[in-house]
Amino acid sequence: MAGDVATAAHVIDGKAFAAGLRARIAEAVPAFRAATGRVPGLAVVLVGDDPASAVYVGSKGKATLAAGMASFEHRLPASATQDAVEALLATLNADDAVDGILLQLPLPAHLGEQRAVATIDPDKDVDGLTPVSAGRLALGIPGMVPCTPYGCLLLLEDRLGDLSGKEAIVVGRSILVGKPMAQLLLGANCTVTMAHSRTRDLPERVRRADIVVAAVGRAEMVKGDWIKPGAVVIDVGINRLPPAAGEAKGRLVGDVDYAEVSVVADAITPVPGGVGPMTIACLLRNTLVAAHRRAGLADPEGL
Numbered sequence: 186m187a188g189d190v191a192t193a194a195h196v197i198d199g200k201a202f203a204a205g206l207r208a209r210i211a212e213a214v215p216a217f218r219a220a221t222g223r224v225p226g227l228a229v230v231l232v233g234d235d236p237a238s239a240v241y242v243g244s245k246g247k248a249t250l251a252a253g254m255a256s257f258e259h260r261l262p263a264s265a266t267q268d269a270v271e272a273l274l275a276t277l278n279a280d281d282a283v284d285g286i287l288l289q290l291p292l293p294a295h296l297g298e299q300r301a302v303a304t305i306d307p308d309k310d311v312d313g314l315t316p317v318s319a320g321r322l323a324l325g326i327p328g329m330v331p332c333t334p335y336g337c338l339l340l341l342e343d344r345l346g347d348l349s350g351k352e353a354i355v356v357g358r359s360i361l362v363g364k365p366m367a368q369l370l371l372g373a374n375c376t377v378t379m380a381h382s383r384t385r386d387l388p389e390r391v392r393r394a395d396i397v398v399a400a401v402g403r404a405e406m407v408k409g410d411w412i413k414p415g416a417v418v419i420d421v422g423i424n425r426l427p428p429a430a431g432e433a434k435g436r437l438v439g440d441v442d443y444a445e446v447s448v449v450a451d452a453i454t455p456v457p458g459g460v461g462p463m464t465i466a467c468l469l470r471n472t473l474v475a476a477h478r479r480a481g482l483a484d485p486e487g488l
């Protein structure tokens with residue numbers, strides 16, 4: 186606080202951080218190429234024609250090429266069988282030019298997602314969603330870590346440095362975000378609380394935390410009076426509000442009430458422009474790391 190004027194929180198610029206990370210990844214690709222004679226490759230598999238998924242797959246492909254890596258896109262029809270999806274994943278597992286495999290979720294309802302994901306070679310599992318990757322993360326041994334929580338960890342370390350001993354709360358326990366986030370914070374020596382829809386006295390628990398990660402999917406749920414002054418708040422949520430009068434579509438907001446929390450917290454990620462851009466950057470980072478490990482090279486530094 187400066188004098189008697191409430192100071193607005195530092196706004197954590199995920200867009201700028203992600204751009205820097207992507208630039209460092211692109212700079213590391215030529216050295217990999219010199220050592221191995223090839224560039225890292227990411228294969229993305231899209232089953233069906235969900236328009237949002239098609240957009241995500243397109244932007245992942247573009248980002249991969251922009252980093253100087255090879256991008257392989259595979260599309261299967263919405264009617265594809267479980268066997269067809271798993272056969273394609275097996276082909277990619279065996280393909281030496283492919284270092285990372287991403288199966289775009291959700292799959293059409295007739296397919297078993299967990300079974301399909303589990304067929305991905307854990308060493309190519311750049312989404313970090315196979316049971317083996319989850320197990321490695323829990324055991325604290327090197328493996329692939331889900332992109333969104335890894336991006337959150339990078340932003341936290343950039344703001345706070347060493348996280349040892351910090352009280353952290355993760356609100357949300359999904360396989361994609363909440364659970365791996367809690368594991369990463371535990372690995373960074375935080376004291377971690379995992380909260381979810383059955384947690385009692387949630388505001389009181391959040392108020393104890395130095396680090397708050399909200400991954401709930403409920404617009405502006407975390408309020409200003411839930412936050413300990415000086416806490417760092419990472420808002421993973423992406424929620425579209427109903428359109429206000431005169432708006433064609435509603436505003437995007439996070440799971441945190443930005444207006445309230447940004448006058449209490451030390452730092453906060455905005456929505457959009459906070460965690461979102463980190464996800465694709467971390468996908469590229471995981472692909473580069475997977476490529477190095479598969480080639481028997483040390484992990485690239487500074488990523």
Ligand code: NDP
Nearest residue numbers: 333357358359362381382400401402421422423460461464
């Ligand atoms: P899920 O719906 O899978 O999980 C939501 C979690 O929040 C559940 O664990 C649920 O608890 C918990 N929860 C729901 N309501 C409450 C409540 N009232 N109080 C406390 N906890 C509650 O969501 P995801 O983890 O996949 O995503 C969370 C948000 O993050 C979404 O807005 C999503 O769009 C966004 N997201 C953003 C990404 C990015 O790149 N920025 C990437 C991925 C997600 P319970 O387990 O008890 O049901």
